Amino acid sequence: MMLRGQMMDMPLLISDLLTHAENYHGDSEIVSRTVEGPIHRYTYRDAAKRARQLANALKDLQVAMGDRVGTLAWNGYRHYEIYYAVSGSGSVCHTVNPRLFAEQISYIINHAEDQVLFFELSFLPQVEQIVGELKTVRHFVLMTDRANMPRETSIPNLICYEDLVNSHSDQLAWPQFDENTASSLCYTSGTTGNPKGVMYSHRSTVLHAFASSLPDSLDISAQSAVMPVVPMFHVNGWGLPYSCTMNGAKLVLPGPKMDGVNLYELIEEEGVTMAAGVPTIWMMLLQHCQRNHLKIHPLKRVIIGGSAAPESMVDQLAEHGAEVRQLWGMTELSPCGTTSTPKFKHNGCNTATLRHLQGKQGRPIYGVQIRIVDDEGQPLPHDGKAFGNLQVKGPWVLSQYFGRELDDNHTADGWFNTGDVVNIDADGYMKITDRTKDVIKSGGEWISSIELENIMVGHPAVQEAAAIGVVHPKWDERPLMVVVLKEGASATRDELIGFFEGKIAKWWTPDDVAFVDELPHTATGKLQKLKLREMFKDYQW
Structure with missing residues (x-):
């Protein structure tokens, strides 16, 4: 007979992350560079209050459990509020990539059947261009205040975000429901064919936040000041809006200005200790520093994903006192899979050895399993020499694409084919040698x-x-x-x-x-x- 444990049975829900931050990190800051121009500052306590107001507003807009709510937005406090108000209500926060072509944006919003679309002033022309093609959107909300609302627009019954929030009470008890309920939706960028949707759950998101916060992963704590330069419309900003909230880290959101000048200013003025983004971002920052003979002072760690960081970039950031950690992941992995953190045995190793480690995509964080197989699906040794097709498993790894019944991305025993060609050494460090289609x-x-x-x-x-x-x-x-x-x-x-x-x-x-x-x-x-x-x-x- 099975003996059950006697622990409380409480679901893992995204709303609890914000409630925890409100209760125990209420005065920690969220700093945003806004589309309108000024820097906006408030706290987790303020954000939690406004998220509850927005959740009440969504209820008045007849947004139901499971309904998809789309966003076209930069990294800012309003986008952050939408993350929690939508998912916390039991609806699905669908972050749409505004850098896609108009036809792809229309396709994604229609495929997801979004009921409401929130969007920034930056994207007003794009939405005006496609508004007639959006078949399911019932409400359009412009993420600004009354003073910046357009005088004329082709969008019918356009709602002002600040009016919507401020007209509702903050009195709300977040609903409780099954932790496997869908929470958020992100589509792959789709280099060939139409983008594919990845539907995350509350459980997968909270577990991902736990694991990605660990010291050997992104290493996030209440002592951190974190700047996600990776967009919040791309795989939930690598999960940082959740992991930072879980730990009460100061959150610095760069908005639409992700050039070297503005990033340097935010890092220095806000004391950013950790930042995350693709190599192109850090190349621009380093070039700005080089041209103007500037030193980056507070930054201790840079998380680089999307593509490999060249060794020259790792060396340059080290000269500024910042450690580089490679992050490998995918939209289908929520996205964190591996990080290139050294082990105890690497203490005292010379720079060349450490650079060799940093040049790899890293070893799996807890919760992610990895293996390599040949073209016939037979497992290959993890000896650092054999390379083959990378497959993954885990509680925040995609089991099936949204709205698609046919699945040729998973093996019969449940492994997901990533499309990467890699080798894995005896310590579990994985190095991508190519994409299957690019080798x-x-x-x-x-x-x-x-x-x-x-x-x-x-x-x-x-x-x-x-x-x-x-x-x-x-x-x-x-x-x-x-x-x-x-x-x-x-x-x-x-x-x-x-x-x-x-x-x-x-x-x-x-x-x-x-x-x-x-x-x-x-x-x-x-x-x-x-x-x-x-x-x-x-x-x-």
């Missing part, structure tokens, strides 16, 4: 485009680089480097190809270099290799 196959052997790119951006004249495979008459494919030079810098083809000497096997060395003004990126800042391959499909060696 370069030359003479039957694989070449890692990512490793070529990481080496190339270490050249002092190179701002950004991409390696693609181009059809070759003898070797099937050979690597071509597509390079963007830094402003005012110069470099020749031979100089850049010579830069690889001694760093990789000779046969990996790119055969040629193509110089371009810019590289194509997805809406989330990732290189669009598909577009590059299309651009250079007729390239002649």
Whole structure:
């Protein structure tokens, strides 16, 4: 006979994160740079009150349990309130990426069947462009105050956010329900085909917040001042609006201004100790500091995800006193999967050894299992040499895409195919060598485009680089480097190809270099290799 434990049975709910912050970190700050211009400051206590007001407003707008509520918004206090008001009410907070094409935005909102759409002033023209195509949206709410409402608009019955919030009471007891209830929805950026929806639950979100807060993960505490530069419309800002609230960290939200000048100002003035974002963001910050002979003072840790951080960037941030942690994840993983934190045995290791570790995507945080398999699905050894297709499992890993019955992304025993090609060493550190669709196959052997790119951006004249495979008459494919030079810098083809000497096997060395003004990126800042391959499909060696 099974003996049951005698602990209280309480659901893990997103609303409890905010209630905890209100009760025990009520005076900790949330600082936002607003679309309207000024810096806005308030506390978790203020945010909790306004989230309850907004939840009462949603009830008056006839938003029911399970209804989807869309947002087109930057990282700011109003977006933060929507996160908690919507999910806390039992509805689904659907963050839409405003950087997508109008057709994709319309598709996503219609596919999700959003009932209400909240959007910032920045995106008023976009919404006006597609308003006639949105089939399910009953209410449009502009996230601003009365003074900044437009005099004329094609959007019918446009609601002012501040009027909506201020016209409702903050008296509300957050409803209690099953922790497996849907909480939020995010669509993949969709480099091919239509974006796919990933539906998170209250349970998965709270568990993800616990695990991502751990010292070996993002290391968030009440002593932290955290700046999520990663957008809140992209995988819930890597979960930081939840993990920071859980721990009572000071939250610094950069709004629409994510350039080096404005980020530096916020870091210095608000005492930011940890920041998170893609490599492009830190490249802009470091270039601003270099041009103006500035030192970054409070920043202790930088979380880099989306793509690998080149070693030169790790070195530059270290000169400012900031440790780099690589984060690997996916929309389908909520998103945190691995972080590149050293172990006890690495204490006292030389810089080269530590840089080697930091160059990997890291080891799994608790809750995530990883393995590699060959093309036939057979497991491969974790010896740091064998590389194969990465598969994952865990309580915050996607089990099925929203609104799709067919599933070719999972194995029969429940593993999710990530599409990454990696190796894993005996300590569990994983290193991405490529995406399955981006790997370069030359003479039957694989070449890692990512490793070529990481080496190339270490050249002092190179701002950004991409390696693609181009059809070759003898070797099937050979690597071509597509390079963007830094402003005012110069470099020749031979100089850049010579830069690889001694760093990789000779046969990996790119055969040629193509110089371009810019590289194509997805809406989330990732290189669009598909577009590059299309651009250079007729390239002649």
